[in-house]
Amino acid sequence: MVLVLALGDLHIPHRAADLPAKFKSMLVPGKIQHIICTGNLCIKEVRDYLRTLCPDLHVTQGEYDEDTRYPETKTLTIGQFKLGICHGHQVMPWGDLDSLAMLQRQLDVDILVTGHTHQFTAYKHEGGVVINPGSATGAHSSVTYDVNPSFVLMDIDGLRVVVYVYELIDGEVKVDKIDFKKSTAPPSH
Amino acid sequence: MKKVPDWLNSSLWSSVASPSDRISPYDSKSTTAAAPHPATEPPAPVLPPSVVREEPPEPEPVSPSNDRGDDEKVRPERPSAEDISRQSLLLAELSKKVINIGELRRITSQGLPDGSGIRSAVWKLLLGYLPPDRGLWLSELAKKRLQYQNFKTELLMNPSEITRKMDKSTVSGNDEMKSTSGELSRSDLTGGEHPLSLGETSVWNKFFQETEIIEQIDRDVKRTHPDMHFFSGDSLDAKANQEALKTVLTIFAKLNPGIRYVQGMNEILAPLYYVFRNDPNEGYAASAEADSFFCFVELLSGFRDNFCKQLDNSVVGIRSTITRLSEMLKQHDEELWRHLEITTKVNPQFYAFRWITLLLTQEFNFADSLHIWDALLSDPEGPQETVLRVCCAMLILVRRRLLAGDFTSNLRLLQNYPSTNIAHLLYVANKLRSTP
Numbered sequence: 001m002v003l004v005l006a007l008g009d010l011h012i013p014h015r016a017a018d019l020p021a022k023f024k025s026m027l028v029p030g031k032i033q034h035i036i037c038t039g040n041l042c043i044k045e046v047r048d049y050l051r052t053l054c055p056d057l058h059v060t061q062g063e064y065d066e067d068t069r070y071p072e073t074k075t076l077t078i079g080q081f082k083l084g085i086c087h088g089h090q091v092m093p094w095g096d097l098d099s100l101a102m103l104q105r106q107l108d109v110d111i112l113v114t115g116h117t118h119q120f121t122a123y124k125h126e127g128g129v130v131i132n133p134g135s136a137t138g139a140h141s142s143v144t145y146d147v148n149p150s151f152v153l154m155d156i157d158g159l160r161v162v163v164y165v166y167e168l169i170d171g172e173v174k175v176d177k178i179d180f181k182k183s184t185a186p187p188s189h
Numbered sequence: 190m191k192k193v194p195d196w197l198n199s200s201l202w203s204s205v206a207s208p209s210d211r212i213s214p215y216d217s218k219s220t221t222a223a224a225p226h227p228a229t230e231p232p233a234p235v236l237p238p239s240v241v242r243e244e245p246p247e248p249e250p251v252s253p254s255n256d257r258g259d260d261e262k263v264r265p266e267r268p269s270a271e272d273i274s275r276q277s278l279l280l281a282e283l284s285k286k287v288i289n290i291g292e293l294r295r296i297t298s299q300g301l302p303d304g305s306g307i308r309s310a311v312w313k314l315l316l317g318y319l320p321p322d323r324g325l326w327l328s329e330l331a332k333k334r335l336q337y338q339n340f341k342t343e344l345l346m347n348p349s350e351i352t353r354k355m356d357k358s359t360v361s362g363n364d365e366m367k368s369t370s371g372e373l374s375r376s377d378l379t380g381g382e383h384p385l386s387l388g389e390t391s392v393w394n395k396f397f398q399e400t401e402i403i404e405q406i407d408r409d410v411k412r413t414h415p416d417m418h419f420f421s422g423d424s425l426d427a428k429a430n431q432e433a434l435k436t437v438l439t440i441f442a443k444l445n446p447g448i449r450y451v452q453g454m455n456e457i458l459a460p461l462y463y464v465f466r467n468d469p470n471e472g473y474a475a476s477a478e479a480d481s482f483f484c485f486v487e488l489l490s491g492f493r494d495n496f497c498k499q500l501d502n503s504v505v506g507i508r509s510t511i512t513r514l515s516e517m518l519k520q521h522d523e524e525l526w527r528h529l530e531i532t533t534k535v536n537p538q539f540y541a542f543r544w545i546t547l548l549l550t551q552e553f554n555f556a557d558s559l560h561i562w563d564a565l566l567s568d569p570e571g572p573q574e575t576v577l578r579v580c581c582a583m584l585i586l587v588r589r590r591l592l593a594g595d596f597t598s599n600l601r602l603l604q605n606y607p608s609t610n611i612a613h614l615l616y617v618a619n620k621l622r623s624t625p
Contacts, residue, residue, distance in 0.1 A: 176375045
């Protein structure tokens with residue numbers, strides 16, 4: 001039972017001042033084992049804050065991040081799953097499933113986490129699953145207006161992943177989930 | 190000022206391992222005018238009825254054979270005639286169809302022989318885990334062990350597993366990753382449960398709250414008896430034993446939200462588990478974890494209040510119990526009481542807290558504490574009452590050193606109580622029963 005927080009596109013301080021208070025009250029240290037951040041924090045104070053929640057933090061480069069030393073992509077293995085991270089502004093057309101699927105095959109991961117569109121999505125294709133946690137602060141993007149703040153918490157338990165989706169809609173936190181299993185045979189490309 | 194009872198001044202109360210000042214005859218230094226009484230019984234002995242009690246013979250009686258267990262000095266095995274007759278009495282009683290618990294208590298109060306494997310069965314009987322009727326043993330044990338197994342299955346599930354079970358009752362859309370492409374469907378939460386839930390009844394919230402307790406249990410278990418191979422070290426056995434202790438304490442904490450886990454419970458559990466695990470009967474030894482869980486619950490039930498902080502200052506709390514010890518000392522040895530508490534200001538809370546709450550497991554070597562527990566568990570007054578008398582006896586036995594000492598030396602002595610002859614100690618403790 002490993003809890004992995006996935007979030008990104010906070011755009012602090014340029015487009016948002018902070019995470020929503022209701023999110024912050026839920027995100028307490030000691031519960032989460034890993035944090036995956038798609039990028040566009042944008043300042044190091046945000047990185048420091050995330051580190052207080054969990055020391056194992058993985059960040060990829062967003063186009064507005066002030067720190068330019070984050071990698072473009074990153075992969076890590078958690079339990080039975082290989083995860084890949086990429087901000088997504090590099091993948092054209094933005095948010096296009098087929099293009100992202102190509103990236104996923106390149107990285108050879110089961111779950112690809114990307115951002116940039118500020119819109120939560122979760123897709124499945126033969127190569128695996130692509131998840132976009134949206135913008136944790138609800139910052140506007142060039143692609144999407146009217147953004148609801150959202151983030152994702154994955155519970156990786158053996159061959160099963162439960163993806164909990166946290167969204168702030170009209171001031172209330174709504175949570176639902178997506179359940180999927182990985183078959184024991186490796187996915188064919 | 191009440192005189193020290195004459196029998197206390199007898200040279201009998203010098204112990205084997207003590208330095209010379211205790212062995213020197215009290216008589217010549219006695220402040221009382223009474224003539225020295227070598228080995229006479231005190232006026233009104235309150236011994237359990239029909240006991241043919243021999244006099245404790247020489248100042249250096251032979252101690253019963255040591256546990257062939259782990260550490261400690263290897264003492265030569267010289268079971269006295271007393272021990273052998275006691276052992277045969279015990280075996281006779283234990284082989285009866287219906288065991289007379291009162292009789293068992295009587296024999297056990299004089300101590301159980303080590304190395305005979307009897308202790309495991311006797312303690313279980315004394316704690317009411319095994320019924321007196323031997324015919325019921327098999328079924329009772331099976332029932333209890335199954336119950337413990339169920340506790341483990343139920344309570345040790347992590348929240349992922351719990352929510353998965355909750356899911357099974359409702360139809361879950363468990364998408365296989367390799368099937369058709371497309372958007373993954375979002376479904377409602379089962380029972381509103383999610384990992385970041387702060388709800389009071391949330392299984393996730395409870396899990397994270399309990400994580401702290403489990404970490405504390407883990408730390409304490411690793412520190413239990415670090416000098417014994419049974420409990421500590423890298424051997425597979427030690428690790429397995431530690432796991433067992435941890436599981437018992439965790440299950441107890443989960444079943445008792447009012448008291449959870451308090452530091453020290455590990456020390457109460459350790460002797461029980463040790464004794465049961467060393468049962469010569471392999472089947473019993475294998476179920477030591479389950480058996481010690483129930484016996485631990487039973488033993489703790491008598492003095493749970495000691496572990497409850499809120500009750501510290503109440504009538505049933507630990508402070509009041511310590512006060513009773515103080516009163517007992519005053520009653521039996523006012524000179525010592527006055528010197529200790531008034532003159533040298535050694536507040537009993539400085540030493541007696543650990544003595545009482547941990548049932549003297551920290552004050553003597555492991556083998557000796559098992560003997561003390563024989564007396565504590567067999568006494569009809571119960572462990573909590575009996576331990577007070579033993580504590581009082583402990584003070585009286587070192588009275589000369591205490592009377593000669595100041596705050597520092599007295600405190601040091603009492604917090605590092607010297608090794609002593611347990612049979613003596615228990616004999617003195619027995620004498621302290623309240624006389625009409």
